[in-house]
Amino acid sequence: MEKNVFIVDEKDRGERIDKYLAEIFVDKSRSFIQGLIEKDGIKVNNKTPKSNYKLRALDEIEVTFSEPEVLKVEAEEIPINILYEDKDVVVVNKSQGMVVHPAPGNYNGTLVNALLYHCKDLSSINGIIRPGIVHRIDKDTSGVLVVAKNDEAHNKLSDQLKDHSMKREYYALVEGRLKNDKGIIDKPLARNKRDRLKIGIVEGGKRAVTHYEVLERFNGYTLIKCILETGRTHQIRVHMASIGFPLVGDPLYGFKKQRFKLKGQVLHAKTLGFVHPSKNEYMEFTTELPEYFQEIIEKLRNEVR
Structure with a gap:
């Protein structure tokens, strides 16, 4: 176990604690520092601060790294x-x-x-x-x-x-025919207090933003592409259900009556793009839809023809 103690200078007054410590521990990210705060690994004047705590001159910060x-x-x-x-x-x-x-x-x-x-x-x-x-x-x-x-x-x-620079695109099949070709859902998410298995739209929850685009419409269903601006638990599933178009097969947020016999929601993380951590080059990976997903789409296409 390693302990580090710092006394805040006047020049650092008003700085967020996660930013301040990330600049001291250059091999640690702000998200790592925030996680350490949540685990009580960081104290300010012997109390656990919030990640957005603004430093005061002469604050005593104790940082503990566990083995x-x-x-x-x-x-x-x-x-x-x-x-x-x-x-x-x-x-x-x-x-x-x-x-x-x-x-x-x-x-x-x-x-x-x-x-x-x-x-x-x-x-x-x-x-x-x-x-x-x-x-x-x-x-x-x-x-x-x-x-x-x-x-x-x-x-x-x-x-x-x-910082939302990682590219994440999902394909999803939703119930109903979406009228708008594109849309943005910006609704905060948090754990449902009545059902801990579920996430809900909760005022004061974490900001969550989903961009969606219609790819193809069928009789009673719509194939969409979703681009995540944030990445919250169950984000696409909850957001689409919140506007009345839940994912097909979704056991938590979907319709009780399901046409297709599925193991879960029809959702596929199709594309992922990021800057390589050491090469500093952008890389992107795109995958085919899984077989069961393709079979459903083909069946729906045949019904439209």
């Missing part, structure tokens, strides 16, 4: 579709039905278990349960995600998520 825990999640020989890999990142096309990382009661069969078998070295920033995981997609959502193999790569990728 990385030994990873207890087991490596498993599970086939995964790797689109790209080098010393810094792994880009994976996750299949529908695969959980991204272990959680209490579900420590096996996840993408993390498969990655640990495949590459051994993953960043430690998210702890023993989520090594290397920069961003997630739901169990029943398929598609592209990038995994960090070291802490420096993780920090740089996290910063791109935070």
Whole structure:
């Protein structure tokens, strides 16, 4: 365990604490600092501050870095579709039905278990349960995600998520025929207090912005492309349901009566683009829709003809 203590100078008065510490610890991102605050690893005058706390002259800041825990999640020989890999990142096309990382009661069969078998070295920033995981997609959502193999790569990728420069495009099939060809949904999201499994539109929640574009209309359904400006849990699913066009097959936010027998929502993370953390070059990966998704679209197209 490593402790660092700082006394704030007059010249730094009014600076946000996460920005201030990210400039001191140059190998740590602001998102990492914010995570450390949430874990009570940072104290100001012996109290845990908020990430947006404005410093005062003579504030005493104590920063504690814990030793990385030994990873207890087991490596498993599970086939995964790797689109790209080098010393810094792994880009994976996750299949529908695969959980991204272990959680209490579900420590096996996840993408993390498969990655640990495949590459051994993953960043430690998210702890023993989520090594290397920069961003997630739901169990029943398929598609592209990038995994960090070291802490420096993780920090740089996290910063791109935070400043919205990482490109994330999803294809979704929604119930009903959308009239507008394009739209923006800007509604705050937070955990539903009555049902902890659900996310809801909550005043005072975290800002969430989804851009959508109609790709194709069918009898009673619409194929859309969604571009995420933010990346909140269940964002596309909740946003589309909030305007009356829930995703087909969605067990939480969708219609109770479903025409197609599905394992979950018809949602695919089709394109992912980011600046490589060490090469500093823009990279983009695009995947085909999974077979079940294509079959539904083809069936709907045949009904229109």
